[in-house]
Amino acid sequence: MSNNTSPESTTTSQRPPGATAALVLADGTVLWGRGIGATGSAVGEVVFNTSMTGYQEVLTDPSYAGQIITFTFPHIGNVGANVEDVETLTPSARGAVLRADLTEPANWRATRHLDAWMKSYGLIGISGVDTRALTRRIRDAGAPQGVIVHAPDGVFDIDALAAQARAWPGLEGMDLAKEVTCRQMHQWEQTCWSLGKGYGRQENPRFHVVAMDFGAKQNILRCLADAGCKVTVVPATATAEDVLRLEPDGVFLSNGPGDPAATGEYAVPEIRKLVDTGKPVFGICLGHQMLALALGAKTYKMDNGHRGANHPVKDLATGKVEITSQNHGFVVDEKTLPADVVPTHRSLFDGSVEGLRVEGKPVFSVQYHPEASPGPQDSHYLFHRFVELMEKKAG
Structure with missing residues (x-):
């Protein structure tokens, strides 16, 4: 692979020698580099993720729809790619920004090079970017809109790309759940992966959970089955009547991309009806945010969000600190929570609400990702808490 000395990130619109890709921001800033993955261009919100492992899970997380992911960890590609470590069959991220060139696979589970894997899914990438500088910019000024472009012939219309970035409406007010949800109802039976066995199969379930898919990660569904x-x-557009017709013991509200208020225009009234039935309800990430909306609270867009596998969260009931996996750009406004909705977890980074429960009802949610993928497994107990609520309800 080529070294990282040329081309490096620059704000000039003149293409440096050897540059085959660029990240063009809405303000006209141009970051040059070397193209990886698919050719072409894609527009989105430029964010950063601090995870040190699990780049394949990150790139296939449906919650990244509409976003270009900057990886702060420099060594991407070293474990290659495989058919198991995916969170959806059709990745919806817009692209990837890397510091170093893709490294060669060096893991016994790898079945192909990450570059070939990205090409097969139409994912565009750029390497050779000063990701430290880009991350500091996002941290200080918020997530910008940008266009990632890979053109091996070296032909770039920078003015047109910058105009495209400026014209993109941004994620606020955007409903993306309809783009990533399943198209029809289906059963999920696959359980979690284990060394030497791969994924298992749930054949003796105790409870029936209906999962509303707003962009569900597959490992969440595996954890429920497990x-x-x-x-x-x-699908995300299912009504409360559709859900209740299936006679569930509990209802799960999945993660997903976009603005919870936008998706909530059709989902929140249905979630409110489900809460009113008294059935156990568990929400994660976007599901957490829309549950809060259904309970009467509000959400707002964060400047740069939480994205990584190393976020400390405090359980307010026990005082325990969990290291969590997170991926969200919107958050629940704590000041708007009704009196009977109690915060259960809090971010130790910025103090934001990371979990909720409803007093007197079997309803709770968390902002972070207890299924990990990638990340620590400190919060797997939440799936068992959901099961305990169903046990209690069943008597």
Whole structure:
């Protein structure tokens, strides 16, 4: 692979020798580099992720729809790619920004090079970018809009690309759940991966959970199945009547991309009806945010969000600190929470609400990702808490 000395990030619109890719921001800033993955261009919100492992899971997380991911960890590609470490069959991220060139696969589970894997899914990437500088910019000024472009012939219309970035409306007010949700109801039986066995299969479920798919990561569904649940997945547009017709013991509200208020225009009224039934309800990430909206709270867009596998969160009931995996750009406004909705977890980075429960009802949610993928498994107990609520409800 080529070294990292040329071309380096620059704000000039003149293409440096050897540059085959660029990240063009809405303000006209141009970061040059070497193209990887698919050719072409894509527009989105430029964010950063601090995870040191699991780049394949990150790139396939449906919550990254509409976003270009800057990896702060420099060595991407070293474990290659495989068919198991994916969170959806069709990745929806817009692109990837890397510091170093892709490294060669050096892992026994690798079945192909990451570059070939990215090409097969149409994912555009750029390497050779000063990701430290870009991350500091996002941290200080918020996530910018940008266009990532890979053109091996070296032909770039920078003015047109900058105009495209400026014209993109941004994620605020954007409903992306409809783009990444399943198209029809289906059963999920796959359980979590284990060394030497791969994924298992749930054959003796104790409870039936209906999962509303707003962009669900597959490992969340695996964790539910692993906890003893028969899982029926329904599209984001399913009504409360659709869900209740399936006679679930509990309802799960999945993660997903975009603005919760936008998706909530059709989902929140249905979630409110489900909460009113008294059935156990568990929400994660976007599901957490829309549950809060259904309970009467509000959400707002963060400047740069939380994205990584090393975020400390405090359980307010026990005082325990969990290291969590996170990926969200919107957050619940704590000041708007009704009196009977109690914060259960709090971010030790910025103090934001990371979990909720409803007093007197079997309803709770978390902002972070207890299924990890990638990340630590400190929070797997939450799936069992959901099962305990269903046990209690069943008597």
